[in-house]
Amino acid sequence: MTSSPTPLICSNCSSPRSARTSCATSWTRWRCSGADGRRNGMTAQAVRYTPDEACSPLLAAAVGLQGVALVLAPTILIVAISVRAADQGDEYLNWAVLCALLINAVITALHATRAPRLGSGHIVITGPTVQFVAITIVALSEGGPATLASLLVVCAFVQFAVAQWLPVLRRIITPVVSGTVLMLVAVTLVRFGTDRLTELPDGAPAVAGPAVGALTLVVAVAFVLRGSGPWRQWSTMISIAAGCALTAALGQYEIQRVLDAPWLGFPEAQFPGLDLTPGPEFWALLPTFVVLTLVLCTKAISDSMIIQRASQREPRAVDFRYVQGTVSTNGLGMLLAGVTGTPPVQPYASFSTSLISFTGVASRRVGYAIALIFIVAAIFPKVGALLLTIPSPVMGAYLILALGIIFVGGAQTAFQGGLDQQKTLTIGLSLALGLGLDNHDVIPHVLGDELGAVFGSGVLYGALSAILLSLILEYTGGRPRRLDATMDVAALAAIDEFMRDLASGLGWNEPSTERLRSVGEETVSSLAGWNDDSADGAGRLTIIARPQVGMVELEFVASSEQENLEDQLAYLSEDAELPDIDEMSLRLLRSRASSVRHQQYYGIDIVTVLVEGSS
Known part of the structure; x- marks a missing residue:
């Protein structure tokens, strides 16, 4: 007869533990392991609330408001550029903006859940993807909303397939590939942050934009480095408020936009429908959409990995079930975008990780709060207009800081386990090609102006290079x-x-x-x-x-x-x-x-x- 096991006590803190863990709580367990918060070169982070820890509704709303303030302007801007450049009317634009905000809400809320095969269980702020702007314009111009809808629906199922077959693709989409893509995204997008430092109304002093951006950056960094408790949780909002206050002091704050916006607004529905008999425009654009979707999947995988790492109090192994859920949920967002005729969505890892890093709050309740605020902004235009009055230099400064965090996260992902000759070649060549070809004149010279605009992103070439090198290494090695x-x-x-x-x-x-x-x-x-x-x-x-x-x-x-x-x-x-x-x-x-x-x-x-x- 087997005797019952003796209760286990941690030798360091005298707390009870199970047979296969060290301490009762994850933080104590990590501290008592002797690891001192370090694994694979990563240190324990000052996360106050992990995804499974409940924060107060007021704190969730406060952090969620800060997250929406960061994403609202890019959402409306990307939708407006896509619709206006394709010569669609105001009715369609209003409908597309409403649907984009509602899709942001639905997908962000789903990401916060842990439903089987859907949701990442973390704060994943979602918004339209800039990588699809050029090809979306072409699809709307050449085939209309119905063609765009059909293309996005097909690409949604591509994402579902990638999520399902992710275990098979594990040796192709490796941490080296994911980390390289994140570094390329950060480096290629940082100029959008610097460009926004000079975006103020006509007649503004030349020094106004950089001064507003610098103040925002200084306040944000100061609160992150030295702030604690409630001050750190409000760091994003305080830094944004400081930038807005300086803009107002310089006489450049655009409050008229809020006064002109209606309190309530519902545009007429403009469902594009699906083209069940696709024409030549559909088949001509389909390969391009599929390639960009695969790159988007690679980025979504990278985003999920870095958000998971940023959300934990101590370093833990990435749970690829949540990665699969991230890709599947993003595919659902693309499906909804196709049905409603709006640009496809993606996880905004830069805003998600920076929000967690600045506030120390990674609770999933924040994801639900962000979704609710998106719905309010969609239904009540005056609320959205208030958030849109945040000056561009403020957003530019925050974007610079957020992309810096993303770059470091990408480097940690790519370099985990150390560097060898194969990793060095893959990372170095992919970064060189991605940075060198990003919007380079040689692309439209070779592909033509139309395709050159679609395939001008250096992230595409860097990702394809990293994936190709992974394939070569996988299939040219010794027989397993x-x-x-x-x-x-x-x-x-x-x-x-x-x-x-x-x-x-x-x-x-x-x-x-x-x-x-x-x-x-x-x-x-x-x-x-x-x-x-x-x-x-x-x-x-x-x-x-x-x-x-x-x-x-x-x-x-x-x-x-x-x-x-x-x-x-x-x-x-x-x-x-x-x-x-x-x-x-x-x-x-x-x-x-x-x-x-x-x-x-x-x-x-x-x-x-x-x-x-x-x-």
Whole structure:
């Protein structure tokens, strides 16, 4: 008869814990692990409310208002440019703006949920994507709203497919690709922030714009670095208010826009309908829309990863189920945009992460508050007009700061695990091509003016370069070895034999062979969650071995209900006098593997382990 397990007590803080975690709370657990808040070169962040922690409704509304203030102007601007440039009427413009704001609300609220396969469970502020402006104008001009609607509906299902097949694409859309795309987005868009520093009404002093932007930047940085408590939570609003106050003191604040706006407004519905018999315009534009959609998916994956990292009090492994939910929800936003005839949407990672970083509030309640404020701004034009009076230099300064944060997040994503020759080449060449070709004259010279306007973004070329290099590295390497087994104890013998044969083929010595065998057994044991009372597994297990110089990469593909192994390894206490029996597999794995990476998707878990060896 098996005795009940003894309650576990953390050796550092004397708090109770479960068998596979260290402390009762995530912050204490991380602190007591001896990691001191550090993992993969990242430090613990001053997040007051994590996504699952409830903040007060008043605080959620305050932070949400700051988020909407940042996104409202770009939303209306992108919609207006797309509609006006395509020679559509005022009725269609009013309808498109209303629908864009409502779609922002719906998708931002969905992102805050954790519905199965939908939503990212984080604050993900959503708005129209600038990458689609040129091609949207072409579609509206050549085929009209019905053609645009049909194209967006097709591309929405492309995003659904990418979300579903993300585990298959994991070796193509790698952290290096995602991080490179984020860095390119930050660098190529920062000039829009600097350009807005000079956007004030005619007759304004030349120094007014830069002065307003500088004051906004100084106040924001001061509150982020030295502010605490409520002051930090209101840092965005205080910095915006400071910029608005200086603009008013200079006599450049445009309050007339608020006075002229009506209190309530509902434009006539302008549903474009779907073209069920697409003409030549549809087929001519479809490849371009699909390519841009794939790039948008890559960016959405990157956005989800950086928002997850910014939202946690301590570094944790990225949950790719939320990444899948982000891409699927963005696809739903594109579907709604197609049905209503508005430009497609994307996550605004720069505004989302900067809002979290400045205020320290990552609670999902803020996402719901942002959605509600979007609805109010859509129904009551005077509210939207008030938010639109924020001067351009203020928004420019905030955009510069936000994109700087995005660049650092992209660099952390790309450089995680260190740099080798392959990563250096991929990142360096992709950044060089993206920055060098961004809106360069050679693009319209080669592709023509119309296609040159569509394919002028350097992010497109940088992303394609990174993906192409990933494909080359994936399919030109050595032939991987594969073992298919079941997740039960009986399969351990076959797994051990597979590891022996692998080490023998690599010419490894006995200590390296034993280390490889141990890693195989302990990884499967940790992934399956076996213990003394249960020796049963379930489902299929696939092990893929990819030999490299001086090491081998092992990939374990299975379905598991266990906690992320990366987080479990990080939370192990270093100084436990008597390690718990359920932690033994984790401790052995940590001591023998060079690195462990656990990616959790819907229905499948992938653990990648690097093991060093010598002959």
